Amino acid sequence: MTTQTAENVKLFNSGHTACAGCGLALAARLVLQATGPKVIVVNATGCLEVFTTRSPQTAWGIPWIHSLFENQAAVATGVEAALRALGRGDEARVIAWGGDGASADIGFGGISGMWERYDDVLYICYDNEAYMNTGIQRSGLTPFKGHTSTSPAGKASLGNMKQKKNIPAIAVAHGLPYVATATVGYPKDLERKVKKAMEFKGPRYLQILVPCPLGWGHATSDTISMSKLAVETGLNPIFEYVDGKLATAMTVKQKPVEEYLKPQARFKHLFRDAAGAEQIKLIQEIANSNFAKFKVEAAK
Numbered sequence: 001m002t003t004q005t006a007e008n009v010k011l012f013n014s015g016h017t018a019c020a021g022c023g024l025a026l027a028a029r030l031v032l033q034a035t036g037p038k039v040i041v042v043n044a045t046g047c048l049e050v051f052t053t054r055s056p057q058t059a060w061g062i063p064w065i066h067s068l069f070e071n072q073a074a075v076a077t078g079v080e081a082a083l084r085a086l087g088r089g090d091e092a093r094v095i096a097w098g099g100d101g102a103s104a105d106i107g108f109g110g111i112s113g114m115w116e117r118y119d120d121v122l123y124i125c126y127d128n129e130a131y132m133n134t135g136i137q138r139s140g141l142t143p144f145k146g147h148t149s150t151s152p153a154g155k156a157s158l159g160n161m162k163q164k165k166n167i168p169a170i171a172v173a174h175g176l177p178y179v180a181t182a183t184v185g186y187p188k189d190l191e192r193k194v195k196k197a198m199e200f201k202g203p204r205y206l207q208i209l210v211p212c213p214l215g216w217g218h219a220t221s222d223t224i225s226m227s228k229l230a231v232e233t234g235l236n237p238i239f240e241y242v243d244g245k246l247a248t249a250m251t252v253k254q255k256p257v258e259e260y261l262k263p264q265a266r267f268k269h270l271f272r273d274a275a276g277a278e279q280i281k282l283i284q285e286i287a288n289s290n291f292a293k294f295k296v297e298a299a300k
Protein backbone atom coordinates (compact mmCIF):
# COMPACT_ATOMS: atom_id res chain seq x y z
CA MET A 1 0.00 0.00 0.00
CA THR A 2 1.33 3.43 -0.92
CA THR A 3 2.51 5.57 1.96
CA GLN A 4 0.27 8.60 2.15
CA THR A 5 1.87 12.01 2.08
CA ALA A 6 0.28 15.45 1.85
CA GLU A 7 1.03 15.36 -1.89
CA ASN A 8 -0.34 11.96 -2.90
CA VAL A 9 -3.26 11.49 -0.51
CA LYS A 10 -6.59 10.64 -2.14
CA LEU A 11 -9.92 10.14 -0.44
CA PHE A 12 -9.86 6.41 -1.18
CA ASN A 13 -6.50 5.01 -2.15
CA SER A 14 -5.54 2.02 -4.28
CA GLY A 15 -3.25 -0.68 -2.97
CA HIS A 16 -5.79 -2.13 -0.53
CA THR A 17 -6.39 -5.88 -0.37
CA ALA A 18 -9.84 -6.24 -1.98
CA CYS A 19 -10.32 -9.25 -4.26
CA ALA A 20 -9.98 -8.77 -8.02
CA GLY A 21 -13.23 -7.42 -9.43
CA CYS A 22 -14.60 -6.31 -6.04
CA GLY A 23 -17.66 -4.12 -6.65
CA LEU A 24 -17.40 -2.70 -3.16
CA ALA A 25 -13.95 -1.17 -3.68
CA LEU A 26 -15.34 0.68 -6.68
CA ALA A 27 -18.38 1.83 -4.68
CA ALA A 28 -16.16 3.22 -1.91
CA ARG A 29 -14.15 5.27 -4.39
CA LEU A 30 -17.28 6.59 -6.14
CA VAL A 31 -18.98 7.55 -2.88
CA LEU A 32 -16.02 9.58 -1.61
CA GLN A 33 -15.51 11.13 -5.04
CA ALA A 34 -19.09 12.42 -4.68
CA THR A 35 -18.92 13.60 -1.06
CA GLY A 36 -15.51 15.23 -1.16
CA PRO A 37 -13.19 15.35 1.87
CA LYS A 38 -15.48 16.85 4.53
CA VAL A 39 -16.81 13.54 5.84
CA ILE A 40 -16.12 11.15 8.70
CA VAL A 41 -16.80 7.47 7.97
CA VAL A 42 -17.97 5.03 10.62
CA ASN A 43 -17.38 1.54 9.25
CA ALA A 44 -18.93 -1.67 10.62
CA THR A 45 -16.91 -4.86 10.60
CA GLY A 46 -17.04 -6.53 7.19
CA CYS A 47 -15.09 -6.65 3.94
CA LEU A 48 -14.86 -2.85 3.62
CA GLU A 49 -13.10 -2.54 6.96
CA VAL A 50 -10.96 -5.64 6.48
CA PHE A 51 -9.53 -4.88 3.05
CA THR A 52 -8.94 -1.15 3.60
CA THR A 53 -7.17 -1.15 6.96
CA ARG A 54 -4.51 -3.80 7.15
CA SER A 55 -2.73 -2.38 10.16
CA PRO A 56 -0.71 -0.16 10.17
CA GLN A 57 -1.85 0.89 6.70
CA THR A 58 -5.07 2.50 5.50
CA ALA A 59 -6.72 3.22 2.17
CA TRP A 60 -8.77 6.07 3.64
CA GLY A 61 -7.75 9.67 3.08
CA ILE A 62 -10.55 10.95 5.33
CA PRO A 63 -11.18 10.39 9.06
CA TRP A 64 -12.41 6.83 9.53
CA ILE A 65 -13.49 4.91 12.60
CA HIS A 66 -14.13 1.19 12.93
CA SER A 67 -17.16 0.11 14.96
CA LEU A 68 -18.30 -3.39 15.85
CA PHE A 69 -20.33 -5.51 13.44
CA GLU A 70 -23.55 -4.27 15.10
CA ASN A 71 -23.10 -0.75 16.53
CA GLN A 72 -22.12 1.40 13.55
CA ALA A 73 -25.29 3.51 13.81
CA ALA A 74 -24.78 4.22 17.52
CA VAL A 75 -21.15 5.19 16.91
CA ALA A 76 -22.20 7.47 14.05
CA THR A 77 -24.79 9.11 16.31
CA GLY A 78 -22.04 9.74 18.86
CA VAL A 79 -19.64 11.22 16.32
CA GLU A 80 -22.34 13.52 14.96
CA ALA A 81 -23.35 14.63 18.46
CA ALA A 82 -19.71 15.25 19.39
CA LEU A 83 -19.18 17.46 16.33
CA ARG A 84 -22.21 19.52 17.30
CA ALA A 85 -21.21 19.73 20.97
CA LEU A 86 -17.80 21.02 19.94
CA GLY A 87 -19.36 23.61 17.65
CA ARG A 88 -17.69 21.89 14.68
CA GLY A 89 -20.84 20.65 12.94
CA ASP A 90 -19.96 22.60 9.78
CA GLU A 91 -16.57 20.93 9.40
CA ALA A 92 -17.72 17.42 8.47
CA ARG A 93 -20.78 15.26 7.85
CA VAL A 94 -21.04 11.71 9.13
CA ILE A 95 -21.45 8.58 7.01
CA ALA A 96 -22.17 5.22 8.61
CA TRP A 97 -21.26 2.34 6.37
CA GLY A 98 -22.06 -1.34 6.77
CA GLY A 99 -22.58 -4.49 4.75
CA ASP A 100 -25.90 -6.21 4.20
CA GLY A 101 -25.35 -8.37 7.28
CA ALA A 102 -24.43 -5.40 9.47
CA SER A 103 -27.32 -3.37 8.07
CA ALA A 104 -30.25 -5.72 7.48
CA ASP A 105 -29.50 -8.14 10.33
CA ILE A 106 -27.24 -7.56 13.32
CA GLY A 107 -27.08 -3.73 13.30
CA PHE A 108 -30.66 -3.14 12.28
CA GLY A 109 -32.05 -2.23 15.71
CA GLY A 110 -29.39 0.45 16.10
CA ILE A 111 -30.11 1.82 12.63
CA SER A 112 -33.84 1.99 13.36
CA GLY A 113 -33.08 3.93 16.54
CA MET A 114 -30.83 6.35 14.67
CA TRP A 115 -33.57 6.94 12.10
CA GLU A 116 -36.15 7.41 14.83
CA ARG A 117 -33.92 10.01 16.56
CA TYR A 118 -33.58 11.71 13.17
CA ASP A 119 -29.80 12.00 13.44
CA ASP A 120 -27.96 13.79 10.65
CA VAL A 121 -26.18 10.71 9.30
CA LEU A 122 -26.06 9.20 5.82
CA TYR A 123 -26.33 5.44 6.23
CA ILE A 124 -24.87 3.41 3.37
CA CYS A 125 -25.53 -0.30 3.12
CA TYR A 126 -23.18 -1.97 0.66
CA ASP A 127 -25.12 -4.99 -0.42
CA ASN A 128 -23.05 -7.94 -1.62
CA GLU A 129 -25.93 -10.21 -0.61
CA ALA A 130 -24.20 -12.34 2.05
CA TYR A 131 -21.72 -12.27 4.94
CA MET A 132 -18.78 -12.41 2.56
CA ASN A 133 -15.90 -11.60 4.88
CA THR A 134 -16.59 -14.59 7.13
CA GLY A 135 -17.23 -17.22 4.43
CA ILE A 136 -20.37 -16.38 2.43
CA GLN A 137 -23.13 -16.95 4.99
CA ARG A 138 -26.73 -15.99 4.20
CA SER A 139 -28.04 -12.57 5.24
CA GLY A 140 -31.45 -10.90 5.13
CA LEU A 141 -30.45 -9.51 1.74
CA THR A 142 -29.38 -12.81 0.15
CA PRO A 143 -31.54 -13.36 -2.93
CA PHE A 144 -34.24 -16.01 -3.26
CA LYS A 145 -32.69 -19.41 -4.13
CA GLY A 146 -29.13 -18.13 -3.91
CA HIS A 147 -26.63 -20.70 -2.60
CA THR A 148 -24.58 -19.64 0.41
CA SER A 149 -22.68 -21.70 2.98
CA THR A 150 -25.70 -21.47 5.34
CA SER A 151 -28.38 -21.79 2.64
CA PRO A 152 -26.72 -24.55 0.65
CA ALA A 153 -28.26 -25.97 -2.49
CA GLY A 154 -28.50 -29.74 -2.26
CA LYS A 155 -30.98 -32.56 -1.79
CA ALA A 156 -32.96 -30.82 0.95
CA SER A 157 -33.28 -27.37 -0.60
CA LEU A 158 -32.52 -25.29 -3.64
CA GLY A 159 -30.81 -22.46 -1.82
CA ASN A 160 -32.07 -19.52 0.23
CA MET A 161 -35.79 -19.88 1.05
CA LYS A 162 -36.56 -16.18 1.62
CA GLN A 163 -36.80 -13.12 -0.56
CA LYS A 164 -34.60 -10.09 0.15
CA LYS A 165 -35.71 -8.03 3.12
CA ASN A 166 -37.08 -4.72 1.84
CA ILE A 167 -34.91 -2.30 3.82
CA PRO A 168 -35.59 0.73 1.55
CA ALA A 169 -39.34 0.37 2.26
CA ILE A 170 -38.60 0.10 5.99
CA ALA A 171 -36.45 3.24 5.73
CA VAL A 172 -39.27 5.10 3.98
CA ALA A 173 -41.63 3.95 6.73
CA HIS A 174 -39.33 5.63 9.29
CA GLY A 175 -40.02 8.97 7.57
CA LEU A 176 -36.56 9.53 6.12
CA PRO A 177 -36.30 12.50 3.76
CA TYR A 178 -34.11 10.58 1.29
CA VAL A 179 -33.92 6.87 0.50
CA ALA A 180 -32.25 5.48 -2.61
CA THR A 181 -30.81 2.38 -4.20
CA ALA A 182 -27.90 2.34 -6.64
CA THR A 183 -25.26 0.03 -8.05
CA VAL A 184 -21.72 0.33 -9.36
CA GLY A 185 -22.66 -0.54 -12.95
CA TYR A 186 -24.23 2.92 -13.17
CA PRO A 187 -21.48 5.07 -11.60
CA LYS A 188 -22.89 8.47 -12.63
CA ASP A 189 -26.27 7.58 -11.13
CA LEU A 190 -24.52 6.43 -7.95
CA GLU A 191 -22.50 9.62 -7.62
CA ARG A 192 -25.56 11.77 -8.30
CA LYS A 193 -27.50 9.98 -5.57
CA VAL A 194 -24.69 10.45 -3.04
CA LYS A 195 -24.56 14.17 -3.86
CA LYS A 196 -28.34 14.38 -3.61
CA ALA A 197 -28.30 12.60 -0.24
CA MET A 198 -25.84 15.18 1.06
CA GLU A 199 -28.30 17.98 0.26
CA PHE A 200 -30.65 16.76 3.02
CA LYS A 201 -30.33 17.19 6.78
CA GLY A 202 -31.35 14.27 8.95
CA PRO A 203 -31.15 10.54 8.38
CA ARG A 204 -30.68 9.31 4.83
CA TYR A 205 -30.35 5.78 3.46
CA LEU A 206 -28.50 4.56 0.38
CA GLN A 207 -28.34 0.86 -0.52
CA ILE A 208 -25.66 0.05 -3.08
CA LEU A 209 -25.64 -3.35 -4.78
CA VAL A 210 -22.00 -4.44 -5.15
CA PRO A 211 -21.26 -7.66 -7.06
CA CYS A 212 -18.80 -9.99 -5.33
CA PRO A 213 -17.01 -12.35 -7.74
CA LEU A 214 -15.92 -14.63 -4.89
CA GLY A 215 -19.35 -15.00 -3.26
CA TRP A 216 -21.49 -14.84 -6.38
CA GLY A 217 -19.16 -17.02 -8.42
CA HIS A 218 -18.89 -14.92 -11.57
CA ALA A 219 -15.81 -13.92 -13.55
CA THR A 220 -13.88 -11.02 -12.05
CA SER A 221 -14.30 -9.19 -15.36
CA ASP A 222 -18.12 -9.46 -15.11
CA THR A 223 -18.63 -7.22 -12.07
CA ILE A 224 -20.06 -4.33 -14.07
CA SER A 225 -22.21 -6.50 -16.33
CA MET A 226 -23.63 -8.37 -13.30
CA SER A 227 -24.44 -5.03 -11.67
CA LYS A 228 -26.24 -3.80 -14.79
CA LEU A 229 -28.09 -7.08 -15.32
CA ALA A 230 -29.36 -6.94 -11.74
CA VAL A 231 -31.15 -3.74 -12.73
CA GLU A 232 -32.07 -4.74 -16.29
CA THR A 233 -33.77 -7.94 -15.17
CA GLY A 234 -35.79 -6.09 -12.53
CA LEU A 235 -34.29 -8.10 -9.65
CA ASN A 236 -32.65 -5.01 -8.13
CA PRO A 237 -34.46 -1.88 -9.26
CA ILE A 238 -32.67 1.40 -8.60
CA PHE A 239 -34.79 4.31 -7.42
CA GLU A 240 -35.08 7.33 -5.10
CA TYR A 241 -37.74 8.25 -2.57
CA VAL A 242 -37.84 11.89 -1.49
CA ASP A 243 -40.02 12.69 1.53
CA GLY A 244 -41.72 9.32 1.24
CA LYS A 245 -42.61 9.62 -2.47
CA LEU A 246 -41.02 7.79 -5.36
CA ALA A 247 -38.99 10.48 -7.14
CA THR A 248 -37.06 8.52 -9.77
CA ALA A 249 -36.72 4.93 -10.89
CA MET A 250 -34.41 3.80 -13.64
CA THR A 251 -36.55 2.28 -16.36
CA VAL A 252 -34.83 -0.22 -18.63
CA LYS A 253 -35.70 -2.70 -21.35
CA GLN A 254 -36.34 -5.83 -19.35
CA LYS A 255 -34.06 -8.85 -19.81
CA PRO A 256 -34.93 -12.42 -18.73
CA VAL A 257 -33.57 -13.36 -15.30
CA GLU A 258 -31.59 -16.27 -16.76
CA GLU A 259 -29.14 -13.75 -18.26
CA TYR A 260 -28.27 -12.63 -14.73
CA LEU A 261 -28.49 -16.01 -12.98
CA LYS A 262 -26.56 -18.18 -15.41
CA PRO A 263 -23.07 -16.63 -15.13
CA GLN A 264 -23.18 -16.94 -11.31
CA ALA A 265 -22.16 -20.17 -9.55
CA ARG A 266 -24.50 -19.35 -6.62
CA PHE A 267 -27.45 -20.07 -8.96
CA LYS A 268 -25.99 -22.97 -10.95
CA HIS A 269 -28.17 -25.58 -9.18
CA LEU A 270 -31.21 -23.92 -10.79
CA PHE A 271 -30.07 -24.95 -14.25
CA ARG A 272 -29.84 -28.70 -13.61
CA ASP A 273 -33.39 -30.01 -13.82
CA ALA A 274 -37.12 -29.26 -13.89
CA ALA A 275 -37.23 -28.44 -10.16
CA GLY A 276 -34.64 -25.70 -10.77
CA ALA A 277 -36.55 -24.42 -13.78
CA GLU A 278 -39.65 -24.03 -11.59
CA GLN A 279 -37.65 -21.85 -9.19
CA ILE A 280 -36.37 -19.71 -12.06
CA LYS A 281 -40.02 -19.06 -12.97
CA LEU A 282 -40.60 -17.79 -9.42
CA ILE A 283 -37.52 -15.56 -9.66
CA GLN A 284 -38.87 -14.19 -12.95
CA GLU A 285 -42.14 -13.36 -11.15
CA ILE A 286 -40.22 -11.41 -8.48
CA ALA A 287 -38.45 -9.47 -11.25
CA ASN A 288 -41.72 -8.84 -13.11
CA SER A 289 -43.45 -7.47 -10.06
CA ASN A 290 -40.51 -5.15 -9.29
CA PHE A 291 -40.36 -4.07 -12.88
CA ALA A 292 -44.08 -3.37 -13.11
CA LYS A 293 -44.13 -1.53 -9.80
CA PHE A 294 -41.29 0.84 -10.54
CA LYS A 295 -42.07 1.36 -14.18
CA VAL A 296 -45.67 2.29 -13.40
CA GLU A 297 -44.90 4.45 -10.41
CA ALA A 298 -42.10 6.29 -12.17
CA ALA A 299 -44.48 7.33 -14.93
CA LYS A 300 -46.77 9.26 -12.57
Ligand SMILES: Cc1ncc(C[n+]2csc(CCOP(=O)(O)OP(=O)(O)O)c2C)c(N)n1
Binds near residue numbers: 048068070128133
Ligand atom coordinates in the same frame (compact mmCIF):
# COMPACT_ATOMS: atom_id res chain seq x y z
C1 LIG B 1 -21.21 -9.95 17.20
C2 LIG B 1 -20.41 -10.45 16.06
N1 LIG B 1 -20.80 -11.58 15.45
C3 LIG B 1 -20.08 -12.05 14.40
C4 LIG B 1 -18.97 -11.39 13.97
C5 LIG B 1 -18.16 -11.96 12.84
N2 LIG B 1 -18.39 -11.21 11.61
C6 LIG B 1 -17.58 -10.18 11.27
S1 LIG B 1 -18.01 -9.50 9.81
C7 LIG B 1 -19.26 -10.63 9.61
C8 LIG B 1 -20.11 -10.64 8.38
C9 LIG B 1 -20.27 -9.31 7.73
O1 LIG B 1 -21.24 -9.40 6.71
P1 LIG B 1 -21.67 -8.11 5.94
O2 LIG B 1 -22.14 -7.08 6.90
O3 LIG B 1 -22.63 -8.52 4.88
O4 LIG B 1 -20.31 -7.58 5.31
P2 LIG B 1 -19.36 -8.31 4.21
O5 LIG B 1 -18.50 -9.26 4.96
O6 LIG B 1 -20.24 -8.99 3.23
O7 LIG B 1 -18.56 -7.20 3.66
C10 LIG B 1 -19.34 -11.49 10.69
C11 LIG B 1 -20.33 -12.58 10.83
C12 LIG B 1 -18.60 -10.20 14.65
N3 LIG B 1 -17.54 -9.48 14.26
N4 LIG B 1 -19.33 -9.76 15.69
Ligand SMILES: [Mg+2]
Binds near residue numbers: 128129139
Ligand atom coordinates in the same frame (compact mmCIF):
# COMPACT_ATOMS: atom_id res chain seq x y z
MG1 LIG C 1 -22.27 -8.69 2.84
